[in-house]
Amino acid sequence: GDSVTQMEGPVTLSEEAFLTINCTYTATGYPSLFWYVQYPGEGLQLLLKATKADDKGSNKGFEATYRKETTSFHLEKGSVQVSDSAVYFCALSVGAAGNKLTFGGGTRVLVKP
Amino acid sequence: GAGVSQSPSNKVTEKGKDVELRCDPISGHTALYWYRQSLGQGLEFLIYFQGNSAPDKSGLPSDRFSAERTGGSVSTLTIQRTQQEDSAVYLCASSGRPEQGNEQYFGPGTRLTVT
Numbered sequence: 001g002d003s004v005t006q007m008e009g010p011v012t013l014s015e016e017a018f019l020t021i022n023c024t025y026t027a028t029g030y031p032s033l034f035w036y037v038q039y040p041g042e043g044l045q046l047l048l049k050a051t052k053a054d055d056k057g058s059n060k061g062f063e064a065t066y067r068k069e070t071t072s073f074h075l076e077k078g079s080v081q082v083s084d085s086a087v088y089f090c091a092l093s094v095g096a097a098g099n100k101l102t103f104g105g106g107t108r109v110l111v112k113p
Numbered sequence: 114g115a116g117v118s119q120s121p122s123n124k125v126t127e128k129g130k131d132v133e134l135r136c137d138p139i140s141g142h143t144a145l146y147w148y149r150q151s152l153g154q155g156l157e158f159l160i161y162f163q164g165n166s167a168p169d170k171s172g173l174p175s176d177r178f179s180a181e182r183t184g185g186s187v188s189t190l191t192i193q194r195t196q197q198e199d200s201a202v203y204l205c206a207s208s209g210r211p212e213q214g215n216e217q218y219f220g221p222g223t224r225l226t227v228t
Contacts, residue, residue, distance in 0.1 A: 044206075
């Protein structure tokens with residue numbers, strides 16, 4: 001079946017540091033890949049997505065590139081802020097448009113001033 | 114416009130009781146999803162409705178769980194004879210047509226505690 005593996009947290013870093021969260025996947029078909037974010041006390045929000053190999057999703061300074069050869073979709077940000085403290089989920093969907101999401105376990109990120 | 118709304122926001126129930134959780138999707142969205150977020154299992158898919166098609170129930174963990182979507186809009190997730198392992202946050206999401214990007218928009222969730 002489909003699965004997503006992402007690095008366990010928590011990840012603690014200082015403001016302006018570089019952030020990488022690794023995500024790898026296995027899929028029965030050709031997946032679309034997503035990063036969702038859950039800020040404290042808030043619901044899940046889509047952060048970025050990529051629908052085909054070599055696509056780069058980007059939003060709010062975050063980037064992730066769809067790497068089919070390594071089945072990866074690592075999330076990066078060059079200079080984090082305290083406001084980036086949240087739980088980040090990597091996810092995939094396979095098949096027809098609007099299909100269900102398979103999530104990774106989530107990575108909690110804490111950015112200290 | 115209004116986002117996905119869910120009610121109640123919190124529900125505490127005794128083991129063995131039935132509960133109903135409600136989801137109001139974004140108006141015009143054709144697809145509706147239920148997920149569960151728990152400490153032990155992470156975020157897991159439960160059920161998916163798309164228009165008038167038969168729902169994809171492949172994620173429901175047992176026959177105590179059921180869901181319906183009336184009139185292609187509001188959905189109710191029902192858990193019968195609740196167990197302590199059902200304690201979790203139940204999330205609802207909806208998405209529009211593919212040409213709209215079919216991004217899933219999530220509601221705030223219902224936190225269920227079974228005592």
